[in-house]
Amino acid sequence: MPTELEELVEFLHSDNAQVKQIALEHCVQFSSGPQQQLFAYDNYTAIKDLKALIQVNGRTTATQAATIMANLCEDTVMRDLMVDDEEFLKWLVFEVCNPLNKVADLMCILLTNLAKSDSITKVFGFETEQIKNDDFRVFRSNKAMDCLMDCFVKGADKTMNKWANYDYLSYFFADISRFAQGRAYFVTEQAYDEVVPISKLLVFTEKYDAKIRREGVASTIKNSLFDTSAHMTLITDEKINLLPYILLPLAGPGELDDEDMFNLPDELQLLPEDKKCEPVHEILCVHLESLLLLCNTRPVREYLREKSVYPLIKELHKAFDVELICELCDRLVQLLMRDEGFDDEATEDSDEDDQIVEVL
Template sequence: MPTELEELVTFLHSPQPAVVSIALDNLVGYSQGAHQQVFAYDNYEAIKDLKKLSQEKGQTHVVQSVTVLANLCDDITMRNLIVEDEDYLKYLVSQIVNVNNMNADIMCILLTNLAKNDAINKVLDFKIDRSEKQKEIFKSDKAMDCLMDCFVKGADRTLNKYADYDYLSYFFADISRFSQGRQYFVTEQEYDGVVPLTKLLVFTEKYDSRIRREGVASTIKNSLFDTNSHGKLVNDENINILPYILLPIAGPEEIDEDDMFNLPEELQLLPSDKKRDPLNTIICVHLESLLLLCTTRPLREYLREKSVYALIKELHKAVEDEGVADLCDRLVQMLQRDEAPEGQDENDEDMEDSDEEDDKIVEIL
């Protein structure tokens, strides 16, 4: 005999809308923690029901079903049942890029939570069947390009009055953990001739949006695991990634004049009220990006020429945080150490891709 909760789950596919509404309303609170397993009843039939309900026109049913699905992503089996349904994944992406969709933000959270699974890479191959209005907004029919446009053009609800698309930054961070995703972010796109990562750089100092800064910082870091792209990302003036990593960790402290004028131009003569990122966790991500840039000798030498050490030294003195201090120490060791003679093999320091923050499921309360 099913328990009372299990019976409630079976009501999700009732032919009576009122019964479905009551079931959904009561089940949202059971989509987190140990209670999640009630949705596994009857061979996970509830997942099919929830996906179907999330495609209805009724606002309440869509919000509640997407909320439950997003929370259930904490369970690997249930997450797989959602993300490996290619038709549903296509539907989800198409609805996020629908600029009239009132539920775009909560769908961004679901997409982000699904990105813990390798199957999310399918999004990189999706194309959007654009309406005439969408063609005016999105110049490419590739789903990733459309999602990028939503994030960049839609900040502060300027594209969709119901959505700010902030959570797409976490989606970008997650998909950039995979080699195919990294390749997208560091490759110039045919439709606009721009490297996608450059579109995100401006948000590293958006101090009114923790989510955007956090997701963008992680996307930058993950993209830097592609060491072959370091030279281009740093030296190409159309990308120029280094200042966007350094500015969030720079404060108002005075730096020796010689060092200051060796810094990238964007960091010279900063105002006395310059603020560094208020979150030490985000500062740590930027420091990890600098460590990744230290992987090869040419980039270490470039960072020395740009007086990055002087900036790190001031950061170390100004911020009392164990994580920041540890990463500063590691950077100092990399930048101040003696290099092996030219032509001699060297054991470059590698960093493991520890994405504990990226692996978090966003729970909707």
């Protein structure tokens, strides 16, 4: 015989809309922590009910359903029941892209939580015909990832959807870039706009009024750099121009001599005297880890030396008394200042300590 709480989740598929709404409202408080196992009752029927409720017109219903589902993603079984439903996942992705969606940001959080599953890579195959409608004039591609990128870039500061800023998509990009297919997407020019996607994200590394956006973008950059074959293109192709946007958050008020300053990328020359580093230490560390990844090959190390990266890191080291930041700076200094007079290929694998573990 079901308990009172189990009866509560049964009401999520009641024929009475009012009863269903009341049950949904009360279920929110049980969607996190140990109590979330309540939704496993009756072979996880509640997950099916929630996938239907989130698609119902009505901001309150969609908000409550999305909140519960986002919380339930902590449970791998429940998360898989959502992400493995291809029809639902496709609906969710393109509903995020709907500029009239009043709960788009909350759905971004749900999508990000679903991206913890390996099955999330199926979004690369999703396409839609809806962009032909007037509401979707902002999009130039019918592919899901392209549309999500457009939302993130064009929709910052609620400029596309007055109810959403799409900041949490940065976490989705960070998660999906853990996979080879995701990394390939971000470093490959896309046919619909002839732009390399990662280049669209770089400007947000210094958006200091949006911590979530900066953090997700920094992790996306770092994960994309696990493919070393793309490194030289990413830092030398003027259409991408990656390096300055990793270095700018590391640049503070410290003074460099004229020669070092002259060798810096143009974007870092003549910075204002009150220029400050990235204020969040965790994000700053991610950028340092990105530089460490770039140091995996000798040609890139040589390029970084030419661009005065070493003096910049030395000044950063002086400015912080934070153990992890100092440790990462030390490792960078050792890589950039070491003698390259022996076989390069042997150095790439010579020290396991130089390998960065991918952590988001």
